[in-house]
Amino acid sequence: MKSLIAQSHSLSDPDVQLDIINNHNEKIKSLARFEQKLDEIDLFPLKPTGIEIFQINVGYMCNMTCKHCHVDAGPDRKEIMTRETLELCLDALNHEQITTVDLTGGAPEMNPHFRWFVDEVSKLGKHIIVRSNLTILDTRKFEDLPQFMADRGVEITCSLPFYSKRRTDTQRGEGTYDKSMKVLKILNEIGYGKDENLQLNLVYNPVGAFLPPDQESLQEDYKERLWNDHGIVFNELYTITNLPISRYLNFLLMSDNLEEYMEKLITSFNPGAAQGVMCRNTISIGWDGTLYDCDFNQMLKMQTNHGSPDHIKDWDLERLNNREIMVNQHCFGCTAGAGSSCGGAVT
Amino acid sequence: MEKTYYNPKDLKKFGNVSDFQKELGDKFFDYYNTVFADSALSAKEKSLIALAVAHAVQCPYCIDAYTEESLEKGFSEEQMMEAVHVATAIRGGASLVHGVQMMNKVDKLSM
Numbered sequence: 001m002k003s004l005i006a007q008s009h010s011l012s013d014p015d016v017q018l019d020i021i022n023n024h025n026e027k028i029k030s031l032a033r034f035e036q037k038l039d040e041i042d043l044f045p046l047k048p049t050g051i052e053i054f055q056i057n058v059g060y061m062c063n064m065t066c067k068h069c070h071v072d073a074g075p076d077r078k079e080i081m082t083r084e085t086l087e088l089c090l091d092a093l094n095h096e097q098i099t100t101v102d103l104t105g106g107a108p109e110m111n112p113h114f115r116w117f118v119d120e121v122s123k124l125g126k127h128i129i130v131r132s133n134l135t136i137l138d139t140r141k142f143e144d145l146p147q148f149m150a151d152r153g154v155e156i157t158c159s160l161p162f163y164s165k166r167r168t169d170t171q172r173g174e175g176t177y178d179k180s181m182k183v184l185k186i187l188n189e190i191g192y193g194k195d196e197n198l199q200l201n202l203v204y205n206p207v208g209a210f211l212p213p214d215q216e217s218l219q220e221d222y223k224e225r226l227w228n229d230h231g232i233v234f235n236e237l238y239t240i241t242n243l244p245i246s247r248y249l250n251f252l253l254m255s256d257n258l259e260e261y262m263e264k265l266i267t268s269f270n271p272g273a274a275q276g277v278m279c280r281n282t283i284s285i286g287w288d289g290t291l292y293d294c295d296f297n298q299m300l301k302m303q304t305n306h307g308s309p310d311h312i313k314d315w316d317l318e319r320l321n322n323r324e325i326m327v328n329q330h331c332f333g334c335t336a337g338a339g340s341s342c343g344g345a346v347t
Numbered sequence: 348m349e350k351t352y353y354n355p356k357d358l359k360k361f362g363n364v365s366d367f368q369k370e371l372g373d374k375f376f377d378y379y380n381t382v383f384a385d386s387a388l389s390a391k392e393k394s395l396i397a398l399a400v401a402h403a404v405q406c407p408y409c410i411d412a413y414t415e416e417s418l419e420k421g422f423s424e425e426q427m428m429e430a431v432h433v434a435t436a437i438r439g440g441a442s443l444v445h446g447v448q449m450m451n452k453v454d455k456l457s458m
């Protein structure tokens with residue numbers, strides 16, 4: 001499967017995506033606006049609580065082409081962060097307020113400077129999270145990475161949309177489940193999920209147009225099934241809601257689920273979740289150094305605005321701590337039900 | 348007026364039944380919400396029971412609603428289909444067990 005951008009698909013254009021989730025038809029136009037819902041609870045304009053998590057998207061290249069991917073990542077994506085930009089990131093994140101460096105992609109491991117960068121961040125004493133698709137670690141070029149990451153105490157947060165093969169392979173491609181189980185066993189063997197310093201977390205996201213289950217309850221199911229079926233252990237399960245952008249938006253349109261899904265997100269708006277949205281303590285850095293409030297805004301090219309710096313070369317922590325966060329209708333995905341973030345439910 | 352008996356969008360109008368009889372409607376929905384709350388059985392367990400019953404009573408609205416609910420409660424496709432088979436087994440068994448009555452009658456009428 002090619003990425004939307006390689007297909008020259010209209011949905012690869014962020015403006016088209018934003019137009020659809022705002023104006024697709026009269027029903028969509030009639031739905032409540034995210035700004036309005038925030039305003040009702042005195043949260044608009046949305047302001048950060050302080051940047052603690054420095055999330056870097058080191059490139060959109062990936063060995064997989066998942067059906068729901070909000071990045072539209074895949075083997076045909078060539079956008080990769082350069083060493084020069086990574087060096088600018090190192091300068092910026094070297095501040096005590098920033099405790100965590102979160103590496104995402106694409107497959108972040110595919111950035112040619114990945115190992116060097118992890119080493120440099122590790123020297124700064126920051127907690128490092130790598131968002132792995134697992135299957136990349138089942139390739140010869142990257143098979144030594146689990147030990148490399150273990151040696152540096154890197155937390156691995158990996159995708160596993162369900163504990164069953166059927167649903168996992170439906171979303172992520174045939175054979176993904178078996179490869180994922182193989183890599184999880186390798187990670188367990190070197191201590192991930194067992195040693196308290198080697199955190200191994202899994203990410204669930206719905207394979208379809210519905211909201212995630214209760215995180216705690218689903219974690220129990222995952223733990224039981226993965227242990228009974230494969231002898232696999234892990235630390236936390238994070239449930240993440242699919243936001244209506246990119247390939248997932250394409251799915252919603254093609255399956256005639258857009259209206260109902262948007263309505264569901266909006267009727268499930270949870271003020272408590274809105275208080276804890278991840279953009280309030282996170283900054284997202286794009287492969288070219290552009291700054292965003294989150295990885296979803298990054299994919300919609302909604303860079304930081306309202307006068308705050310919008311590129312890593314102009315980094316100014318104080319001004320970014322006091323920026324106004326850019327929001328749009330997709331943000332309802334992070335405030336529905338128990339809420340959703342890169343660390344799972346927020347309430 | 349719809350030209351079909353069932354319209355999926357009508358499910359969202361379920362609450363409108365209170366428009367014609369508010370007191371009974373309110374009592375029903377209050378009862379309904381209490382039934383599906385976490386209690387001796389979890390809300391999760393109740394959603395799967397509801398899915399099975401929806402098939403037994405063959406209510407298309409209920410099937411739509413509790414299929415989505417079961418997915419959102421974290422059930423797998425296999426678990427959901429097994430619940431439908433439970434409903435099917437009870438329905439089939441309910442017919443078949445009457446075969447005993449037929450056999451009794453045959454015995455009574457036969458020489």
